[in-house]
Amino acid sequence: MANVGTVGLDWQERVNWDRLRKYRLERARERMKAHGLGALLLMYDENVRYVTSTLTPGWNRLKPGLRYALLCGDDAPVLFEQGDIGMHIEKHSPWIPKENIRWSYAWIKGAAGAASTQQVTKFTNAIKQEMKKRGVDGLKLGVDFIDINMMRIFQESKIEWTDGMTPMMEARAVKNQDEHECMRMVGAIGDAAHWEFMKFLKPGLTENQLTAHIMEFLYNVPGMEDVEDVIVSSGLNTWPNWRNFSDRIIKPGDMVFMDLAALTWNGYKSCYYRTYMVGREPNQEQKDYYALALKWLYDSIKAVKVGATTRDIASQWPSAKEAWGYEEEDQAAANLWGHGLGLAQYDQPVISRIWSLDHPIEIKEGMVFALETQHGKPYQWGVRIEEMLIVHKDSVEIVSNFPVQQITVVDPMPGYSDYGKRPGT
Numbered sequence: 001m002a003n004v005g006t007v008g009l010d011w012q013e014r015v016n017w018d019r020l021r022k023y024r025l026e027r028a029r030e031r032m033k034a035h036g037l038g039a040l041l042l043m044y045d046e047n048v049r050y051v052t053s054t055l056t057p058g059w060n061r062l063k064p065g066l067r068y069a070l071l072c073g074d075d076a077p078v079l080f081e082q083g084d085i086g087m088h089i090e091k092h093s094p095w096i097p098k099e100n101i102r103w104s105y106a107w108i109k110g111a112a113g114a115a116s117t118q119q120v121t122k123f124t125n126a127i128k129q130e131m132k133k134r135g136v137d138g139l140k141l142g143v144d145f146i147d148i149n150m151m152r153i154f155q156e157s158k159i160e161w162t163d164g165m166t167p168m169m170e171a172r173a174v175k176n177q178d179e180h181e182c183m184r185m186v187g188a189i190g191d192a193a194h195w196e197f198m199k200f201l202k203p204g205l206t207e208n209q210l211t212a213h214i215m216e217f218l219y220n221v222p223g224m225e226d227v228e229d230v231i232v233s234s235g236l237n238t239w240p241n242w243r244n245f246s247d248r249i250i251k252p253g254d255m256v257f258m259d260l261a262a263l264t265w266n267g268y269k270s271c272y273y274r275t276y277m278v279g280r281e282p283n284q285e286q287k288d289y290y291a292l293a294l295k296w297l298y299d300s301i302k303a304v305k306v307g308a309t310t311r312d313i314a315s316q317w318p319s320a321k322e323a324w325g326y327e328e329e330d331q332a333a334a335n336l337w338g339h340g341l342g343l344a345q346y347d348q349p350v351i352s353r354i355w356s357l358d359h360p361i362e363i364k365e366g367m368v369f370a371l372e373t374q375h376g377k378p379y380q381w382g383v384r385i386e387e388m389l390i391v392h393k394d395s396v397e398i399v400s401n402f403p404v405q406q407i408t409v410v411d412p413m414p415g416y417s418d419y420g421k422r423p424g425t
Contacts (some may be wrong), residue, residue, distance in 0.1 A: 005224050006185065015185075015266075020178035021053040021095055027174070028071060031167035038139025039072040039131055040164045046344035047168045049267055051077045054093050056085060058226055065143040066106050070127060072134035080104040080126070082398045099331055102126065109147055122340060124157050140141040145169055173340060173348040174366040180190045180390050182268040183341065185367050187388055187399030189221055190260050190272040194402040201278055201410050203252045207232040207245040214258070221266045228345070231259040239382025241335070243315050251278035253416060255286065255381040257405075262345045269345045271370040272400050273386035276408045280416055289375045290383045290407050296336060296373040297385055300351075304389065304396050306373075309360035310351045313371070317353060323375070338371045341388060380423045383407065 003014050024092035028051045032040050042048050045061040048069045060082050067085075070078045078100045081089055086101045105126060106112070107119035129136045142164025143150075154161050175183070196217050201210065210232045218227050230296035232245045234256040243259075250256060256276045275290065284289070299316040317323075333354060333384045342349025349361045349369060368390050382393025385404060390397040402408075 003181070015181045017053075017178070018095075020176065020182075021126055023176040023178070024050045024053065025071075025077070026167050026172075028168060029074070030058070031171040031359055032142065032164075035142065035163075035167045036140060037162070037164065037167065037347050038136035038143040039070060039134075040166065040167070041068065041070055041127060041144070041161075042164070043068040043143070043145040044344075046172070046342075047135070047165075048079070049343050050168070050172055052079050052080075052096055054079060054089050054096065055225065055267075056081065057073055060085070061400045063106075063108055065108065065123075067088065067104050070130050071129055072136045075134045076100055078102065078130050082106065086342065091332050107149060110149060117153070117232050124150075124153045124159065128157060142167060144422045163333065167349050171194045172342050172344070172363055175342060175368050175390075176366065178267070179342065180366075180368065181387065182266055183390060184261065185223075186268050186270045186341075187272075189218070189224075189263060189265060190270050190388075191401045193218055193260055194258065194274050197258050198408055198410055201256065201276060203250050203254070203279055203299070204347050205250050207234055207237070207250070208247050210245055210250075210256075210258070211245045214260075215286065218260075218263050221265070224263065224399045225266040225267065225425065226268070227260075228264065229259070231257075232255055236379045238384070239374075239378055239380065241376075241382060241384060245333075250278060252413070254278050255282075255383070257382075257384045259384070259386070262341075267343045269341055269343070270388065271339065271341060271345060271372070271386060272388060272402075273372055273384045273404055274404070274408060275373075275383045276383060276410055276416045277412075278410045279413055282407050284385070285346045286381065286407070287375075290318060290385075290394075291381050293375040293385055294371045294404070297371060297387065300336075300338070300373075301387060301389065301396065301398070304363060304391060305365060306365045306391060306393060308354035308364070310364045311340070311360035313351050313363075314353045314356035317373070319353060334372075336373050340367065340369045342368060344354070355416075363391060365393050377423075392413025410412045 043064040052069050066082045068080050080102045090098050105119050105123040107116040110116050141161045143161050144165040190317040200400045211230045214230045234250050235254045260270045300313045303312045317336040320326035320329045338351030370388045372386035374384040387398050
């Protein structure tokens, strides 16, 4: 594959969407059975999307329970869609049998108030009915989301429920060749977005103007469903990494970084940092900090191989105490970091010295994840870099291609004076 073409063609196979849909469904079913479950009740949208390959509006994706799916034994999934949106599913998604499309019974995590009991009772009765119809009533039900309302009604209804998120995390962790091609597309779009950012960046613009420009750029890409966040941080906002944007004005000589977290192309998500210097060359200290962050990054990438563990990767990074003088690793959460990418921005594995040293996860062929590192001087400037990669049997494929070996310098000018300047201003 690796064609990085956005549309389907009759003369060249690119993403085989039918094969992708079948792989995801059967992968979820296999992990469900491996965990001894009769059914999976899925309420997080990345899991609903994984087993049904259906799209719902953005506002519907953020509230577990507005829509949900039920996978029972060897049967096709049953989709409970919000309101009459299911009529669109019937029209657009023929791989879901029409008789398996229902409307949902929502209580919006308790926002329905006193009506929550009524709604969860209807919800539970519908689940029980489907499980009985499909011959799995009385078997364990795996759930990926639970709240106090569900716990009470499930107990009264004698539903034996257990963890359903772990089997879904295991399923989503290993991607097939079509998902890999989706991630190459995500990488290519990210490359283009960083190039556009480099061309657009200049003193006088604000962080939020830069974010808005890249948002507009991305939403013009065919297949772009969502852009969760475009993080643009500059100057003192880069360290500690604020992971946000503001109306701060970019000034000549500022350090700036941008993260695509997460552009979403046909469901598949990015996380992709690069560091820029606007208006001047970085000084030697900034180059040294960047070189160290780059070493941390590529030392960890070189530890990635099938059969290795997340411990092998995280051990390439210094402790939070060694790097920044922090007392606990949790204080540096996400500073030296790795996380799976797919239909969620946090698939397995998630890699950190916080837990990976004591609770390692095996790296498997087909996994896709990002590794990211950072360093800086508090309230002055910082650097952040990240690569997205696919794990193959005998190699690692990096799908983020924007230059990384040095800070990207935009329109450098000579003649700066440091006299009278306050650090970080």
